[in-house]
Amino acid sequence: MFARALARFRGPNPLNLLEQQGRRTIATATTVNADEIAHFSKLSEHWWDEQGEFKMLHRMNPVRVQFIRDRVVRTRQDEGMPDATDLRGLNALDIGCGGGLLSESLARLGANTLAIDASEANIRIATAHSSQDPLFNASSSVAHKTLAYRHATSHDLVEEGKQFDLVCSLEVIEHVDNPAGFLESCAALVKPGGHLVLSTIARTPLAYFMTIFMAERVLGIVTPGTHSYSKYVNASELLEFFRTRIPWLPKGPADPPSHLAELRGMIYYPLSGNWGLLPRGAPLALDCNYIFWLRKPV
Amino acid sequence: MFRESFLRPTEPACAVAIESKRAIYTFNLTSVNAPDASSTRNGLYSQTYASTASVQDYDVVIVGGGPVGLALACALVSPLRRDSSLRVALIEASDLSAVRKWQPEGDSFSNRVSSITNASREFLQGIGAWDLVDESRTMAIEEMQVWDGVSDARIEFGEATLPSGRGLEMARLTENLNLQRALLRRLDNLSSPTFTILDKTKVSSIVPDTERSTWPVVHLHPSQSSGVAHQAPERREQTSPLPLRARLLVGADGPSSPVRAFSKIETYGWSYDARAIVATMVHDGNLLTSFGTPRNTTTAYQRFLPTGPIAFLPLSTTRASLVWSTTPELAQALLDAGDDVLARMVNAAFRLPDLSMRYLHQFILDRWHAAVPEVVGADGKMSKKGYLGVDEIEGEIRWRERAHSIDASSALSSLPDATTRTSSGMIPSADAEFYPPLVGHIQARSAASFPLRMAHAERYLGQGVRTALIGDAAHTTHPLAGQGLNLGLGDCQSLANAIHTAHSLGQDVGSFTALESYPRQRYLVNHGMLSAVDKLKKLYGTRNGPIVWARSVGLETINELDGLKRMFMGVAGADGDADRVVRRRTPDRDIGRSENREGISTASAEAASGHSSLGNREEVVSRLESTSHGVPTWAGMLASAVEGVAGMVDVGTRILRQRF
Ligand SMILES: Cc1cc2nc3c(=O)[nH]c(=O)nc-3n(C[C@H](O)[C@H](O)[C@H](O)COP(=O)(O)OP(=O)(O)OC[C@H]3O[C@@H](n4cnc5c(N)ncnc54)[C@H](O)[C@@H]3O)c2cc1C
Numbered sequence: 001m002f003a004r005a006l007a008r009f010r011g012p013n014p015l016n017l018l019e020q021q022g023r024r025t026i027a028t029a030t031t032v033n034a035d036e037i038a039h040f041s042k043l044s045e046h047w048w049d050e051q052g053e054f055k056m057l058h059r060m061n062p063v064r065v066q067f068i069r070d071r072v073v074r075t076r077q078d079e080g081m082p083d084a085t086d087l088r089g090l091n092a093l094d095i096g097c098g099g100g101l102l103s104e105s106l107a108r109l110g111a112n113t114l115a116i117d118a119s120e121a122n123i124r125i126a127t128a129h130s131s132q133d134p135l136f137n138a139s140s141s142v143a144h145k146t147l148a149y150r151h152a153t154s155h156d157l158v159e160e161g162k163q164f165d166l167v168c169s170l171e172v173i174e175h176v177d178n179p180a181g182f183l184e185s186c187a188a189l190v191k192p193g194g195h196l197v198l199s200t201i202a203r204t205p206l207a208y209f210m211t212i213f214m215a216e217r218v219l220g221i222v223t224p225g226t227h228s229y230s231k232y233v234n235a236s237e238l239l240e241f242f243r244t245r246i247p248w249l250p251k252g253p254a255d256p257p258s259h260l261a262e263l264r265g266m267i268y269y270p271l272s273g274n275w276g277l278l279p280r281g282a283p284l285a286l287d288c289n290y291i292f293w294l295r296k297p298v
Numbered sequence: 299m300f301r302e303s304f305l306r307p308t309e310p311a312c313a314v315a316i317e318s319k320r321a322i323y324t325f326n327l328t329s330v331n332a333p334d335a336s337s338t339r340n341g342l343y344s345q346t347y348a349s350t351a352s353v354q355d356y357d358v359v360i361v362g363g364g365p366v367g368l369a370l371a372c373a374l375v376s377p378l379r380r381d382s383s384l385r386v387a388l389i390e391a392s393d394l395s396a397v398r399k400w401q402p403e404g405d406s407f408s409n410r411v412s413s414i415t416n417a418s419r420e421f422l423q424g425i426g427a428w429d430l431v432d433e434s435r436t437m438a439i440e441e442m443q444v445w446d447g448v449s450d451a452r453i454e455f456g457e458a459t460l461p462s463g464r465g466l467e468m469a470r471l472t473e474n475l476n477l478q479r480a481l482l483r484r485l486d487n488l489s490s491p492t493f494t495i496l497d498k499t500k501v502s503s504i505v506p507d508t509e510r511s512t513w514p515v516v517h518l519h520p521s522q523s524s525g526v527a528h529q530a531p532e533r534r535e536q537t538s539p540l541p542l543r544a545r546l547l548v549g550a551d552g553p554s555s556p557v558r559a560f561s562k563i564e565t566y567g568w569s570y571d572a573r574a575i576v577a578t579m580v581h582d583g584n585l586l587t588s589f590g591t592p593r594n595t596t597t598a599y600q601r602f603l604p605t606g607p608i609a610f611l612p613l614s615t616t617r618a619s620l621v622w623s624t625t626p627e628l629a630q631a632l633l634d635a636g637d638d639v640l641a642r643m644v645n646a647a648f649r650l651p652d653l654s655m656r657y658l659h660q661f662i663l664d665r666w667h668a669a670v671p672e673v674v675g676a677d678g679k680m681s682k683k684g685y686l687g688v689d690e691i692e693g694e695i696r697w698r699e700r701a702h703s704i705d706a707s708s709a710l711s712s713l714p715d716a717t718t719r720t721s722s723g724m725i726p727s728a729d730a731e732f733y734p735p736l737v738g739h740i741q742a743r744s745a746a747s748f749p750l751r752m753a754h755a756e757r758y759l760g761q762g763v764r765t766a767l768i769g770d771a772a773h774t775t776h777p778l779a780g781q782g783l784n785l786g787l788g789d790c791q792s793l794a795n796a797i798h799t800a801h802s803l804g805q806d807v808g809s810f811t812a813l814e815s816y817p818r819q820r821y822l823v824n825h826g827m828l829s830a831v832d833k834l835k836k837l838y839g840t841r842n843g844p845i846v847w848a849r850s851v852g853l854e855t856i857n858e859l860d861g862l863k864r865m866f867m868g869v870a871g872a873d874g875d876a877d878r879v880v881r882r883r884t885p886d887r888d889i890g891r892s893e894n895r896e897g898i899s900t901a902s903a904e905a906a907s908g909h910s911s912l913g914n915r916e917e918v919v920s921r922l923e924s925t926s927h928g929v930p931t932w933a934g935m936l937a938s939a940v941e942g943v944a945g946m947v948d949v950g951t952r953i954l955r956q957r958f
Contacts, residue, residue: 050810058811065803086804105804132513133806134355134543142355142385273814 009205011230013237015180015245031182032118032153036175040098041121043223047099048129053223056215056268057101057171063266063275064170064291065105068197071262071293072166075195078259087111093164093189095154096172100126100147107136107147111166116152123151154185163191170199170291174231180245187246193298199266199291203232207288235263235286248297261294352540353507356387356494357807358797359516359544361501361557363390365412365474366769366786367550368481372425373794375485375493383492384801387542391521394497397478398486402435407578409744411611411619413439413469413598413780414477418787422477430480430487431472437612438467440596443732444853447603448652448841451850452732469780471598471611471619496539501551504560507543512762513808514560516542546808547765548793550786553753555771561760563767567753567774570835572606573629574748574777575622577637578741579644583615585735599734600778601648602838603655607778608647610734617741618734620644621777628659629747631666634681637740638688644737645712646695652841654698661694662686709733750776752832754825758789758817764808766816768793773824779831785824792819 046053069086076084088110094103097115099122107113107130117123127149134140136147154169167190176182183198190196201207208229215222239256242249249256265278265285278285358374360367371388402408414422414436422428445452455468485493500521507513519538549557558565585593599610606623613619622644624632632640643662647655669685696713704710709730755772759765769786793816800812807813837849 058809061811062800062803062805065805069803104806108804108806133545140355273818 009203009208011203014203014231014233015183015237015241031155031176031178031185033175033177037119039223039225040175041119044099044119044121044125047101047122047125053221054099054101056221057098059268059273060266060275060289061101061105063277064102064199065109067264067277067291067293068106068166068168068195069109071197072195075259075295087166090165092166092168093157093162095167095169095186095189096175097126097149098122100130100149102168102170103147103149104130104133104136106166106168107145110145112146114148114150114164116150116154116157118151118153120151123149154182154189158185158188162189164189164194165191166195166197168197170197171201173198173200173233174227176231179231179233180241183241184246187248187296190296192296194296195293196296197291197293198238199289200238201227201232201289202234202287203229204234204287206284207232210288235290235292238292239263242294248294256294259295261292263290263292265290353515353543354387354540355385355543355545357384357545357801358386358548359542359546360386360388360548360550361516361555362550362552362769362771363388363392363394363478363495363497364550364552364769365477365481365783366790367548368478368485369422369425369427369787370548370550370768370790370794371493371495372427372481372484372488373421373790374797375488375490383490384797384807385492386490387494387496389499389501389516389518389542390495390497391500392497394482394495397475398482400475400479402475405614405617406741407435407613407617407619407744408473408475409576409578409619409746410474411471411576411613412474412477412783413611414472414787415469415784416467418784419470421787421791422480425484426488427477427481427484430483431476432480435473435476435613437471437614438596439469439471439598439612440467441594441598442468443597443599445601445732446838446846446850446853447601447655448846449850451853453853471613473613474783499539501556502538504547504556506763512764514544514547514764516544516547518542544808545764545806546797546813547760547763549765549767549771550769552770553751553774555767557765558755558767558771561763561765561767563755563757563760565753565755567751569749569751570623570776571626572623572750572776573626574606574750575620575624575629575632575640575745576748577620577640577745578613579610579618579620579641579737580739580741581616581618581735581737583735585730587731593731593735597731597734599648602834603647604652604839604841605655605659606835607838608644609778609780610644610648611780618737620740621780622647623750623776623778626749627666628663631662633745633747634666634669634683635662635686635691636684636688637742637745639686639691640745641737641740642688642691642695642712646698648733649704649710649712650695650698651702654702657698658691658694662691712736752776752828754828758821759810759813761810766793766813773828775828775831776835778835779827781827781831785827788823789816789820792816 043053049055050058072087072090073084086109087106090111092106092111092113094100094106094113094115097103097117100115103113103115103126115126117126130136130147130149134142135145137143167186169186173179173182186196186198201211211222211227212229216224216226239249239261242261243251249261262280263286264280265282265287266275266289267278268275277291360370367388367390371386374384374386419428422431442455443452444455485495496518498521499518501516502519503517504514505517507515517538518541547557547560549555549561551557583595585595587593595612595615598612601608603624605625605628608622608624609620611619611621622629622632632643635643643658646658650658665686666682669682671680671682673679674681674683692713699711699713702710706713707727709727709732751774753774755767758767758772768789770782772789773785775782775785793813796813796816797807799815800807800809805812837845840846
């Protein structure tokens with residue numbers, strides 16, 4: 001019985017499912033889920049309420065930014081920029097930017113940032129918020145960082161032939177239809193030698209307990225319906241995807257070398273009220289929230 | 299167009315006021331012909347739009363150039379990576395050039411002195427300011443003598459018998475001006491293009507920004523500081539400086555903080571109905587121990603009288619700072635009586651039994667009430683200055699000493715013949731070191747008094763208004779533990795860390811999430827200190843028999859049990875080396891102080907078991923908080939002891955209830 005319950009929790013791999021249903025090509029695939037857009041549009045005015053609906057995301061943001069900054073800075077230092085400390089001069093794309101929590105941070109760290117979202121309400125909120133900040137408001141005397149928002153999908157940009165040094169799509173895959181097609185569009189937007197950063201939630205009993213049972217139902221810190229368990233993607237599935245379907249990583253069961261990719265679990269510490277990265281290889285590290293960085297081969 | 303949905307419900311009403319504010323900005327713009335120095339340095343104002351040229355943008359605006367505000371500025375203005383520095387402005391009402399130019403004579407000391415703990419000093423070293431403090435004007439405290447004014451129960455901290463012959467420094471007495479000058483010098487040396495000081499400038503109002511409802515805009519006007527006005531009236535700008543728009547507005551603006559008022563943060567607390575007399579005391583430094591060796595001048599003394607504690611804090615071999623908390627009436631009477639009477643009374647207050655001190659206080663108050671005020675000075679001010687002669691008070695003290703059979707060779711005698719006795723090189727009695735050196739006189743114009751209150755802001759971060767409070771703007775405490783400034787410096791360190799971390803991660807340093815670690819690290823620590831000090835103050839404010847007994851047993855017990863003392867020192871966050879700070883008292887020196895040693899040791903066993911559980915609990919709290927500024931050494935320890943003995947309720951639960 002226990003085994004059956006576990007099997008139920010394991011569920012089918014969302015990245016394979018669609019493949020089996022018959023391949024759609026990137027160009028025609030639409031990955032945007034209308035219900036998800038409606039859901040987030042409804043919540044959009046809460047994006048910047050640090051004590052409200054997106055409190056957890058606000059607290060998670062510094063850890064995600066640190067992970068991204070450190071990976072990118074390390075590669076820059078290894079590749080001829082020994083003094084690099086931030087994202088200065090890079091072109092960055094934030095796919096599914098929501099209210100712009102990550103987008104603003106990337107721009108503050110010096111990246112020329114374009115942020116897109118399929119929800120027009122999100123884009124409005126994000127634009128309104130960033131224009132309050134003199135750093136981004138062209139009419140202020142101290143403005144010197146570039147941040148632009150567009151109501152667009154990743155497919156729109158692929159069609160336009162755009163490519164970026166850094167493409168981020170955090171906490172998005174679990175909200176799209178056809179995640180495989182979505183990942184292909186993300187990958188297509190990365191310049192050769194560029195960085196792709198993804199984060200999502202694993203499809204495990206632990207993740208179900210934390211993100212749906214506790215967060216949505218018991219504690220009520222997230223609006224019910226925000227997460228759909230069956231859309232969660234396991235780290236191993238993501239790795240496999242980038243070994244076979246998009247062959248950026250060497251094949252085989254071994255962990256990818258650290259200069260090409262890194263997978264890290266993220267955990268919330270309720271006592272100190274912040275998120276942290278779990279050590280590499282910690283037990284259950286990749287069983288809930290995790291973040292994934294990898295490079296596109298040149 | 300979609301901004302409406304963004305406004306909080308209360309805000310539409312502000313719109314009109316905001317519009318008129320804009321009109322004021324525009325007016326300012328036309329009346330100020332040259333932008334001020336800070337903005338031209340960046341060369342940014344020349345090509346900006348009128349609407350934004352009327353405010354200056356800063357990442358952090360600090361209101362208040364006291365020691366805490368200046369320390370925060372130092373911590374934020376980094377000498378490294380200037381290109382990505384935060385833009386920081388500091389506003390101070392007074393003229394800071396007076397602090398910059400402060401050049402006191404070698405043996406005269408300012409009356410505002412703080413004991414800087416080792417943790418605070420490390421922080422100041424880290425921000426490059428301590429090296430600019432004139433250390434020759436500071437004094438290490440290596441030993442403390444603290445005793446009960448009613449029972450004479452005593453506790454000692456410190457190690458005077460290390461093999462090296464040097465004690466371990468517990469804190470360093472430093473004039474506030476010495477520290478402020480060092481901080482200013484540090485900021486001047488950094489000469490950062492992204493940092494601006496606006497002194498002689500007062501905050502006149504703080505309003506939310508026009509469109510950006512959560513961004514505060516600080517309006518300024520020149521303060522009428524008389525000191526410079528007559529020197530160069532033409533240089534004093536008559537126009538107000540441009541308003542500053544702040545990503546983060548920090549209130550380091552003291553007890554009546556305008557930033558706190560803008561943030562709508564309540565404080566709770568109470569006035570102690572007490573004032574602290576401060577003064578610089580002069581004594582003959584040529585003192586000997588009972589062994590005939592030169593006496594340590596690095597000892598601080600504090601006696602808890604029921605009217606309030608009196609402290610002797612050494613500044614040099616012949617100078618010391620007085621902090622004497624007492625009733626407001628008595629403080630005024632002592633100050634009116636003049637420096638010589640004050641000096642005699644200070645000596646008596648460290649030595650005479652409580653009964654006699656009560657008598658002397660009453661004597662002074664009676665004379666003061668009976669005195670007729672006279673006109674003093676040209677401005678027609680009334681004063682009772684000089685209503686009491688030195689010989690009169692000496693006569694009273696002599697009489698009290700005789701009543702207690704204190705003869706001139708006793709350490710308890712404080713009369714002039716006693717002064718000559720000690721300075722003539724005679725070997726003093728064995729207990730001489732229990733009492734501070736006899737004060738000869740008070741440095742001219744150094745005596746003053748300050749009101750005392752305990753207050754704690756209910757929050758350190760404004761909600762949705764981009765503000766934070768530090769230092770006395772967030773909390774004030776009784777000076778008996780000498781912690782006010784140290785708590786403020788701890789705040790600085792924590793807030794600066796939060797700001798630096800957030801900035802390096804591209805976070806908005808004015809956002810609540812970015813700053814949350816600051817109250818998390820500091821609120822409970824500060825609250826613990828404030829309430830411990832508050833309890834000490836109250837506990838020692840009574841003559842009630844059982845309470846005096848309990849507190850005395852507590853003190854003596856801790857003093858005797860090194861293990862326990864060490865544990866408290868550890869809990870209290872002393873430098874890892876608590877062992878060396880705690881000295882075991884030699885039994886023969888106890889003679890004459892605690893008559894009933896049997897009674898005390900039985901009681902001590904009970905007290906000890908009570909303490910250990912308390913100690914563990916506090917240890918957990920302090921581990922949990924794990925900040926670099928733990929509850930400081932002796933005060934925290936004393937408070938813990940007193941708390942255990944008096945059976946007071948758990949601080950923790952009360953704090954938690956009040957906080958959350
Ligand atoms: C008698 C006594 C003894 C003490 N002894 C000790 C001790 O031994 N150890 C210790 O650690 N602490 C001690 N303290 C406490 C210590 O002095 C204070 O905690 C410390 O000075 C607080 O510094 P601060 O910078 O927070 O505030 P403050 O020093 O009060 O500075 C606030 C500044 O803000 C400015 N300001 C206020 N409003 C405005 C405005 N609207 N516009 C512009 N500027 C404004 C003021 O001009 C002032 O310079 C003692 C205090 C007293 C009263």
